[in-house]
Amino acid sequence: MNVRAQQKVSGIAAHIAGTGSDLVLFHGGVGSWTHWIRNVEPLARYFRVVAFDLPGYGESPDVPAGTTPDRYIAWVAETAVAATSGRFHLCGFSFGGALAGRVAMRLADRIERLSLVGPGGFGLPTGRVIPMQKLPGRDADVDSRRRVAASNLGQWMLSKAPRADDPIVDMQLANIDRTRFNSRSISHRATLLADLPLIAAPVQIVWGVADKVAYPSVQSRADDCRAVRSDAQITVVPDGGHWIQYEQADAVNRLLLNFHCA
Numbered sequence: 001m002n003v004r005a006q007q008k009v010s011g012i013a014a015h016i017a018g019t020g021s022d023l024v025l026f027h028g029g030v031g032s033w034t035h036w037i038r039n040v041e042p043l044a045r046y047f048r049v050v051a052f053d054l055p056g057y058g059e060s061p062d063v064p065a066g067t068t069p070d071r072y073i074a075w076v077a078e079t080a081v082a083a084t085s086g087r088f089h090l091c092g093f094s095f096g097g098a099l100a101g102r103v104a105m106r107l108a109d110r111i112e113r114l115s116l117v118g119p120g121g122f123g124l125p126t127g128r129v130i131p132m133q134k135l136p137g138r139d140a141d142v143d144s145r146r147r148v149a150a151s152n153l154g155q156w157m158l159s160k161a162p163r164a165d166d167p168i169v170d171m172q173l174a175n176i177d178r179t180r181f182n183s184r185s186i187s188h189r190a191t192l193l194a195d196l197p198l199i200a201a202p203v204q205i206v207w208g209v210a211d212k213v214a215y216p217s218v219q220s221r222a223d224d225c226r227a228v229r230s231d232a233q234i235t236v237v238p239d240g241g242h243w244i245q246y247e248q249a250d251a252v253n254r255l256l257l258n259f260h261c262a
Helices: 040-044 069-083 095-110 142-156 167-177 192-198 218-228 249-260
Strands: 012-017 022-026 048-052 088-093 111-117 203-208 233-237
Touching: 012 040, 012 069, 022 069, 022 095, 040 048, 040 249, 048 069, 069 095, 088 095, 088 249, 095 111, 095 192, 111 249, 142 167, 192 218, 203 218, 203 249, 218 233, 233 249
Parallel strands: 022 048, 022 088, 088 111, 111 203, 203 233
Antiparallel strands: 012 048
8 A cells, every 4th residue: 555644635634545435534523634544445445545733633634713613614624625536435533534424514415425523513522421541741751751640641531441452553742742722612512313314425423332531432433323324334432541543453444445445
């Protein structure tokens, strides 16, 4: 697989692999295209995959001061159009799921099919408590940073904490250190349930069964989505948490391919 990590589309970093119909991937908050590290190659066997570092993340530029959430959404939508030709498939994770719903609304019939993995966009999660440790600064001992990052991954992203020397921990630290945008300005808005019935494209939604971010529960969020979009294909994947496309990559890759290749 040839992933061209440095390619820019309208100034935004795009990691592109494969040929065929376009499949655009939006990562989650405090992330980068690496949220799809276990998915790009399998998907690129069937699609031209465009995995962005969204504005304010990874290798992409900072978000100018004063940029409103709606302007950010428009910026991303315009970039997705510039990176693709004609209709394209779209998939978003967490913050990227809330963003993908907004983009799908804006672009209407440009979207072929839409997948949302552990999506945000359900409003402020009042009452949700996920215990997190404060991460030491960049000048702290690297082993102490790895231990805290590993613990926090087990609380927030994964169903259990990885070892501190697992490569995923350093990848997460790199994402944390390169995050310059507050994703909650979009992911904590109550937009998704309003967007879903108005999106023209077929919709798939995937959660990990142990997703602590889905508050008050995965089942509650799934029921809310079914109530407004009865034809959505909703799947809860066992043995995984919020970052289900990493933790259960084979299962999620099959779900994505079965849906987008239909």
